[in-house]
Structure formats: structure tokens, C-alpha cells
Amino acid sequence: MKKRVLLPVFAAFMIFAGANSHEAEAASVDQLTSSAYKYIxxxxxxxxxxxxxxxxxxxxxxxxxxxxxxxxxxxxxxxxxxxxxxxxxxxxxxxxxxxxxxxxxxxxxxxxxxxxxxxxxxxxxxxxxxxxxxxxxxxxxxxxxxxxxxxxxxAKAEVKNAQIDFSVYASRGEVAIQLAKALNLDTSDTSSPFADVKPSAKYAGAATALNKIGVFSGDEHGKFNPASPITRAQLAKILVVAFDLQQEGDAPHFKDVPASHWSSEYIATLASTGITVGKGDGTFAVNDYVTLTHLEAFINRAQQQ
Structure with a gap:
């Protein structure tokens, strides 16, 4: 399994006030910019x-x-x-x-x-x-x-966003935990560089370890946004970078992933290696949130490359 990381992952994720124990320090400016960044x-x-x-x-x-x-x-x-x-x-x-x-x-x-x-x-x-x-x-x-x-x-936005069910969907905090485990990283250092991750948080060691190897670099405000959901396009880039995956031959085309889309090369890499086959309707569903089930499946397949 390859673990070498080449580039930091762009952290452009929506900020959600979690409906569970995940910590989130929402601020109005963060809420707006993160909502906008989702569509980059x-x-x-x-x-x-x-x-x-x-x-x-x-x-x-x-x-x-x-x-x-x-x-x-x-x-x-x-x-x-x-x-x-x-x-x-x-x-x-x-x-x-x-x-x-x-x-x-x-x-x-x-x-x-x-x-x-x-x-x-x-x-x-x-x-x-x-x-x-x-x-x-x-x-x-x-x-x-x-x-x-x-x-x-x-507060109005938080009420709307708190409806995300993190017993079904993967938060960034959970992604960090699962990815650090899969990469067998040392998570003993909990002195996180992220402003919104306390040393006592259960994902602090994982977030710190992933930051050290360049997988997560935080948003423009230096935040990790642990209680945010993550889209399939965003996870595609994270997996490619974390596992140093390379495209293997031609990849199937997904009709919602034009060549101009920022995630196209990462999705193509996942598709060419068999890590993803997309949806049954010919799309990859770039903006759909990643479920916990799919997160586990993607990581397991990436480990086998």
C-alpha cells in the first residue's frame, strides 16, 4: 500500500453545526464562505x-x-x-x-x-x-x-444544517479517524494546528497526523471543520492524494464530471483503478455527501491498490 503524499488537499467544505458530539465553532463569515466553496x-x-x-x-x-x-x-x-x-x-x-x-x-x-x-x-x-x-x-x-x-x-442556517444525520453520513472528523487508521499513522500528537480542533477531541490526533503528511491543510481561516459533511468529489481527491494513486488506463466518463471540473482527474483515477463505478445512472454524484458505508468501501478498495 502506498502512503506517499504529494500535494495538500484543498479544504473547501461546508460548515455544519453537528447534530452529534462533533465540535464546531461556526461563524457567520465561515458559514457563508464554506457554503460557497462547496460549489467550486x-x-x-x-x-x-x-x-x-x-x-x-x-x-x-x-x-x-x-x-x-x-x-x-x-x-x-x-x-x-x-x-x-x-x-x-x-x-x-x-x-x-x-x-x-x-x-x-x-x-x-x-x-x-x-x-x-x-x-x-x-x-x-x-x-x-x-x-x-x-x-x-x-x-x-x-x-x-x-x-x-x-x-x-x-442561527437560522445552523438549524437548517443540523438536520444532517451523521449516523448515516461521514463527517470530516470521522474521515480523519478512518483514514489515519487505514494509513497506520501515529495519532499520539493531539496538538492540532487547526483552530477548531481541541486536543481533547477524539479526532485531534488523526487530524494532526494527516496535516503533517499534507492530506488536510485547513480552510482559509485555519479551520478543519470536523462537523462538516464531505462530498464524493472532495473524498476522491483526498483518497488519491493520501494513497498516492495513479490513473491506470482509460477511465469511464461520468456525465456530471466534465473535464473542466476541479475533481475530474481525481475521479478518473478512482474509476480507472476500480475504486468507484459511480452511480447506476451514469453519474458520479460529485456533490452528494459520502455515507459511512461508502467511506468504508472506498478506503478498503484504496488500500488494495
Whole structure:
């Protein structure tokens, strides 16, 4: 079994207030950005409003909907919402608007802090971009604050997200425990580098060990998000990196995994090695949460490579 790790895994996972004993330090900004990050790699489709493909306003509308906040359908209509915000006073969650057509508002994204915004753009799909990138800076129109994401707003989102049943689905904390065991890692060091993992947590040693070998690097806020569920696309990358898997010949094509999707090469590797066969409908189900049963099956198959 190979254990060499080449690259850190991008930690872009939704933050959920766990319905069990998992610890989670949710914050409004984290809730918003993590909800948005879930869709990174989703392709751009003109008029798209689903995870098969978003246009710019379809994406922003979906992210806000995940938090129980309703937005109009189009970028122009979204520009009519909220309060105008100066570029110097941007806060995570503010909607940024651009003129890409020469005829007024035609593009929208979500400011996520650190001078960056996340949006669905034509060539890259859902991705993160600097607000100072020349193309976007020259087309910037303004920003609107639809919600300030107060504690009350966060509480609403937590109530919705707490419905995840972690007796069925795998949390990131559980993934860490199972993966560290499979890799036979030393988990005695519980001095976790992650801000939201206490030394007393049952997954602290596993999270620390996996961080040391580059499997988990935390999100932009230095958090591990142990109580978050994990998608099948995200797990594909984790398995490929952790077990240093290589593609073996041609892989079957899944209709929901275009070549432009960030996870396509990792999913292809799993498929070519027989670790996954996808769903019976010809999809891989990139955004479906991983069940505990599937987690065990995937890890067992990866160990045999």
C-alpha cells in the first residue's frame, strides 16, 4: 500500500453545526464562505441554476438560498437589493457587481474577504478571483450588502444544517479517524494546528497526523471543520492524494464530471483503478455527501491498490 503524499488537499467544505458530539465553532463569515466553496469547480452554464451548472446570478442565488436568504434571479435584479457599500468597506458576504457586456450590470459574485470574491465565470465555472485582477477591476460597478450575517442569521442556517444525520453520513472528523487508521499513522500528537480542533477531541490526533503528511491543510481561516459533511468529489481527491494513486488506463466518463471540473482527474483515477463505478445512472454524484458505508468501501478498495 502506498502512503506517499504529494500535494495538500484543498479544504473547501461546508460548515455544519453537528447534530452529534462533533465540535464546531461556526461563524457567520465561515458559514457563508464554506457554503460557497462547496460549489467550486461547478461549470458555468448560461441560465444555469443547479449544481450541473450555474451562471453568475444562479450561483449567488444558490449560496444565499443555502443560508435561508432569498435573492432575485438575475444580476440586475440582485443589484437592486440591499445597501450600497464602498469598495473600501467590503465585508464577506457583500455582492459585487460588474459590467462585462458594456450595457450595465451583467455579472455578480460574492466577496469572501482578503480582497477576493467567488463567482461563476464563463471559462472557469465557480472559482475564486482577486478583486484587483485587471479584467474585473476595470469592470467593477459597485457592491451591495443584502445581509450582514448577524448571529441571528447564522442561527437560522445552523438549524437548517443540523438536520444532517451523521449516523448515516461521514463527517470530516470521522474521515480523519478512518483514514489515519487505514494509513497506520501515529495519532499520539493531539496538538492540532487547526483552530477548531481541541486536543481533547477524539479526532485531534488523526487530524494532526494527516496535516503533517499534507492530506488536510485547513480552510482559509485555519479551520478543519470536523462537523462538516464531505462530498464524493472532495473524498476522491483526498483518497488519491493520501494513497498516492495513479490513473491506470482509460477511465469511464461520468456525465456530471466534465473535464473542466476541479475533481475530474481525481475521479478518473478512482474509476480507472476500480475504486468507484459511480452511480447506476451514469453519474458520479460529485456533490452528494459520502455515507459511512461508502467511506468504508472506498478506503478498503484504496488500500488494495
Amino acid at each position: 469547480g461547478t461549470p458555468y452554464i448560461y441560465g444555469g441554476t443547479t449544481t450541473r451548472g450555474f451562471d453568475c446570478s444562479g450561483f449567488t442565488r444558490q449560496v444565499f438560498s443555502d443560508l435561508g436568504i432569498s435573492l432575485p434571479r438575475t444580476s440586475g435584479a440582485q443589484y437592486g437589493q440591499g445597501q450600497a457599500v464602498a469598495k473600501s468597506n467590503l465585508q464577506a458576504g457583500d455582492l459585487l457587481f460588474f459590467n462585462t457586456s458594456g450595457a450595465g450590470v451583467s455579472h455578480v459574485g460574492i466577496y469572501i474577504g482578503d480582497q477576493k470574491f467567488i463567482h461563476s465565470q464563463t471559462n472557469q465555472g465557480v472559482s475564486v478571483t482577486s478583486i484587483h485582477a485587471s479584467y474585473w477591476a476595470s469592470r467593477y460597478i459597485g457592491a451591495k450588502r443584502v445581509k450582514s450575517f448577524s448571529t441571528a442569521e447564522l
